[in-house]
Amino acid sequence: MSVTTLSSPVLAQRQPSWLVRLFDYKPFLIVMCLAPAIGLLAVFLTYPLGLGIWLAFTDTTIGRKGVYVGLENFQYLLTDSLWWNAVFYSVVYTAIATFGKFALGFWLALLLNNHFPLKSLLRAIILMPWIVPTVLSALAFWWIYDPQFSIISYLLVDVLHWRTTNIDFLGSPWPARFSLIAANIWRGIPFVAISLLAGLQTISPSLYEAAMLDGATAWQRFRYITFPMMMPILAIVMTFSIIFTFTDFQLVYAITRGGPGNSTHLLATLAFQRGIAGGELGEGAAIAVSMIPFLVFATLFSYFGLARRKWQQGENND
Amino acid sequence: MTDIVAQPATADAKAAPDTMAWDSGLRRLMMIYLPLGCFVLILLFPFYWMAITSFKPNAELMNYKEHNPFWISSPTLAHIKHLLFDTAYPRWLWTTMLVAIGSTTLSLIASTLAAYAIERLRFRGSAYVGLGIYLAYLVPPSILFIPLATVVVQFGLFDSPLALILVYPTFLVPFCTWLLIGYFKSIPYELEECALVDGATRLQILRRITLPLAVPGLISAGIFSFTLSWNEFIYALAFIQSGANKTVPVAILTELVTGDVYQWGALMAGSLLGSLPVAIFYSLFVDYYMSSLTGAVKE
Numbered sequence: 001m002s003v004t005t006l007s008s009p010v011l012a013q014r015q016p017s018w019l020v021r022l023f024d025y026k027p028f029l030i031v032m033c034l035a036p037a038i039g040l041l042a043v044f045l046t047y048p049l050g051l052g053i054w055l056a057f058t059d060t061t062i063g064r065k066g067v068y069v070g071l072e073n074f075q076y077l078l079t080d081s082l083w084w085n086a087v088f089y090s091v092v093y094t095a096i097a098t099f100g101k102f103a104l105g106f107w108l109a110l111l112l113n114n115h116f117p118l119k120s121l122l123r124a125i126i127l128m129p130w131i132v133p134t135v136l137s138a139l140a141f142w143w144i145y146d147p148q149f150s151i152i153s154y155l156l157v158d159v160l161h162w163r164t165t166n167i168d169f170l171g172s173p174w175p176a177r178f179s180l181i182a183a184n185i186w187r188g189i190p191f192v193a194i195s196l197l198a199g200l201q202t203i204s205p206s207l208y209e210a211a212m213l214d215g216a217t218a219w220q221r222f223r224y225i226t227f228p229m230m231m232p233i234l235a236i237v238m239t240f241s242i243i244f245t246f247t248d249f250q251l252v253y254a255i256t257r258g259g260p261g262n263s264t265h266l267l268a269t270l271a272f273q274r275g276i277a278g279g280e281l282g283e284g285a286a287i288a289v290s291m292i293p294f295l296v297f298a299t300l301f302s303y304f305g306l307a308r309r310k311w312q313q314g315e316n317n318d
Numbered sequence: 319m320t321d322i323v324a325q326p327a328t329a330d331a332k333a334a335p336d337t338m339a340w341d342s343g344l345r346r347l348m349m350i351y352l353p354l355g356c357f358v359l360i361l362l363f364p365f366y367w368m369a370i371t372s373f374k375p376n377a378e379l380m381n382y383k384e385h386n387p388f389w390i391s392s393p394t395l396a397h398i399k400h401l402l403f404d405t406a407y408p409r410w411l412w413t414t415m416l417v418a419i420g421s422t423t424l425s426l427i428a429s430t431l432a433a434y435a436i437e438r439l440r441f442r443g444s445a446y447v448g449l450g451i452y453l454a455y456l457v458p459p460s461i462l463f464i465p466l467a468t469v470v471v472q473f474g475l476f477d478s479p480l481a482l483i484l485v486y487p488t489f490l491v492p493f494c495t496w497l498l499i500g501y502f503k504s505i506p507y508e509l510e511e512c513a514l515v516d517g518a519t520r521l522q523i524l525r526r527i528t529l530p531l532a533v534p535g536l537i538s539a540g541i542f543s544f545t546l547s548w549n550e551f552i553y554a555l556a557f558i559q560s561g562a563n564k565t566v567p568v569a570i571l572t573e574l575v576t577g578d579v580y581q582w583g584a585l586m587a588g589s590l591l592g593s594l595p596v597a598i599f600y601s602l603f604v605d606y607y608m609s610s611l612t613g614a615v616k617e
Contacts, residue, residue, distance in 0.1 A: 024519040033435035036428035037491050041454050045488040052465035111354050124604045131600045133549040135567040136589035140364040247460035250551045268460035275464040276556050284464045
């Protein structure tokens with residue numbers, strides 16, 4: 001930092017233009033550099049976040065400025081069975097999908113951590129579901145879940161003869177719910193696997209060698225070396241995953257739009273249906289705001305629940 | 319970016335315990351190749367299904383008794399032709415491309431400057447600004463789209479692709495800034511000190527020294543932003559009303575899904591064409607994707 005103060009006067013002598021000098025004045029430069037990012041985030045993120053919370057306390061509709069109505073929107077939501085349904089399904093969806101993604105993703109990461117030919121190609125291919133637009137792969141799932149021409153039904157009925165009738169994937173509540181969860185897990189596995197693989201590769205092989213010399217089994221090595229060493233990265237990836245699964249919108253909107261009989265509404269799709277499609281901005285905002293406590297809780301739970309384990313093991317994970 | 323360089327070294331080092339652990343070839347086959355094969359099969363099947371449906375004539379699509387559904391007997395380009403000539407698909411592709419490039423450029427400029435200020439200009443509280451930008455990444459679009467819709471209307475940008483170009487940086491800037499901070503950290507500060515001693519201004523240093531060295535980081539951030547904005551859905555759905563201005567993901571879902579009989583051939587062809595640009599982009603820059611994804615997590 002001392003270099004800065006020394007060089008500024010020197011520069012001032014050599015470059016007389018006041019504009020150049022202004023841009024070399026550190027506080028000004030800092031403000032100029034931060035202005036675009038902070039400006040964009042303030043106008044399109046912080047302000048809407050506050051506005052959303054305000055809207056939740058008004059009865060605004062599209063085209064009409066609302067007035068403050070206090071907790072009315074929230075009181076209404078508490079009596080609204082559709083909202084409770086959405087809360088229920090959002091929690092179920094997040095819990096099962098997160099569990100599935102992490103169990104399968106961790107397994108895939110462990111598999112990819114082995115040595116075999118064409119490893120980098122395989123790693124690249126595996127990330128495809130995460131790269132392709134979610135809505136477009138969701139459409140493919142919609143077609144796979146077609147009541148009449150589902151390829152899964154075809155396999156089970158006509159090829160394997162395990163069933164006699166087609167599976168009605170999206171026609172009744174529980175099958176539809178699980179079909180959506182399966183699609184979400186499918187989409188989430190690559191991200192989890194590739195992130196965890198990066199974590200696995202940072203674990204020093206000498207730990208495994210030491211454990212093997214001491215006669216540890218493969219399970220013990222996983223349980224007492226791999227798993228604890230992965231805790232910090234698991235905590236971060238899981239926090240992200242929970243946030244974005246709980247607030248998921250695309251998959252459900254593309255495949256079922258909340259049907260059949262509103263049974264697969266997530267809070268985000270319900271907020272869209274009420275707020276944008278139905279025009280009840282205030283109520284939609286209230287539904288969106290009602291996601292925040294769940295998110296904060298889930299974040300704290302996953303982050304501190306997992307990170308505390310790391311502290312117990314000590315900080316020596318280098 | 320350091321990961322790319324570092325990987326071969328760790329990979330070699332890891333070989334030792336593996337060979338010790340796996341003794342028989344059969345066990346290796348059962349424990350590694352078989353599950354891996356299943357994973358790849360399941361992860362790729364929807365794409366195969368999407369691709370094969372796009373080239374099937376309608377007669378084959380709806381008749382599994384006479385045609386094996388896993389293969390095409392008489393491939394056709396009818397669905398793609400229908401898409402390109404009977405719908406506004408080229409227009410949607412163009413809009414999506416425009417929005418993705420516009421928002422990527424905007425976010426790259428904003429986040430490069432911000433990351434440079436936070437990491438290199440080091441002022442009091444720079445760590446908090448960095449944390450604040452990082453926290454912005456944790457605010458999901460599902461919470462923001464309703465109030466943002468009113469903001470977009472206030473600005474008179476409703477139904478305009480410009481709204482998307484301005485709104486997408488809300489989730490691109492935090493990610494890119496985060497990635498670039500990590501990248502700038504890896505560039506030796508001594509280089510900048512030398513230039514300062516030689517009398518370069520801060521902006522000259524940024525332009526002539528830091529940015530050229532940070533090109534791989536910029537590419538990572540750029541391709542990631544491009545992919546994320548190409549894939550974005552909820553804002554595009556909420557802010558764009560007229561058919562012509564829609565982005566590909568929204569347009570396929572709202573314009574092509576009509577009536578009770580779904581045109582699966584056209585829908586899948588649309589999905590395939592809409593996925594291709596990012597897939598090609600991805601295949602060209604695979605290493606950058608990997609390093610930014612893993613780098614972002616490690617940070």
